Amino acid sequence: MTVQRTTRLAALVALPAALTLAVAAPSLAAGSGKAYQIDLEQLNDSGASGTVMLSAQGTNKLNVKIEAEGLTPGQPHAQHLHGSTEGIDFHCPDASDDTDGDGILNNTEATKDYGDINISLTTSGDTTPDSGLAVDRMPAADAQGKLSYERTLAVSPDVIEHLKDLHVVQHGIDPNGNKKYDFGKGKSELDPKLPQEATAPTNCGMVMGAAVGSVPVGGVETGSGSTDGMEAPGMFAAGGLTLVAAAGALTVARQRARRSAQNG
Known part of the structure; x- marks a missing residue:
């Protein structure tokens, strides 16, 4: 007993x-949540740089904060999350991707590296790829070429799961230094109503330390800004x-x- x-x-x-x-x-x-940092580095010798914080809120919301500088003053800058939620490898381009040799890395040339638009980082309204050129709803740089952006977006669970596979690209360059977009470099290949300067990428950044695509490097998932797996x-x-x-x-x-x- x-x-x-x-x-x-x-x-x-x-x-x-x-x-x-x-x-x-x-x-x-x-x-649980994921939080990643992205450092934006210039493309097209733009001098533009910045920092992005991506913070997941549950499984279907994403907070995006961007602080950038060196942008074309007073002009709207289209910005997006590019890449794949299916584990396809994409990365930021470089000058060697200027395949037509005209001295400007345009969006079409760069897309093969950074992938299609996944989310349009607009200030209001729609955030689908359809709003990729909605310049009236994109943030504008101030008179000093600085841009601050923050928005919490409704996203799919796939985006949250594959945050480390995505990266941020901002667009809009000023190669002649006149502090505005003009047609000095021709029309945009995306929309002839827009100058090339308005749509060419000005910077790009990938998740710090994260493996490209969904395949971890060395068998260990990296990402210095991530709390994934350690929440x-x-x-x-x-x-x-x-x-x-x-x-x-x-x-x-x-x-x-x-x-x-x-x-x-």
Whole structure:
């Protein structure tokens, strides 16, 4: 009787630990988030640079913050998340991608490297690729060529899952330095109503340290700005301590049961 009673006590002691872990698992999944930093580096000798923060909120919202400088003053700058949510490898282009040799890396030449538009980073309204050239809803640089942008977007779970595979591109260059877009470099190949200067990429950035595509480098998923896989470490620690405590209680109960059996 003593052995059975002690065993039941041990089971009751272990039950709260099991319940704690069961509750922690869905809470962790619901509260988990990914946060990545992207450094924007110039294209087309634009001198434009910046920093982007991508922060997931649950499974279908994404907060995007951008601070950029060196842009064409007072002009709107189309900006997008480019890349794939299917693990296809894309990356930022360089000057060697200017295949027609005209001295300007246009969007068509660069797209083979950074992929199609996934999300248009507009200031309001639609964010689909259809709004890629909605310059009236794109942020404009101030008189010093600086741009600040923040918006929380509704996105698909695939975007959240593949954030490390996406990258940011801003558009709009000023090669002749007259602080406006003109047709000095011809018409945009995307829309002849727009000058090439308005649509050519001015900078591009990839997630810091992240593997290109969905295949991790060296078998370890990288990404220095990411909390992916390490969200809420305190929760893991608490769960681990609870599990250890439960195991210790169970061990003590068993030892007491054996001693009672021997004494009985």
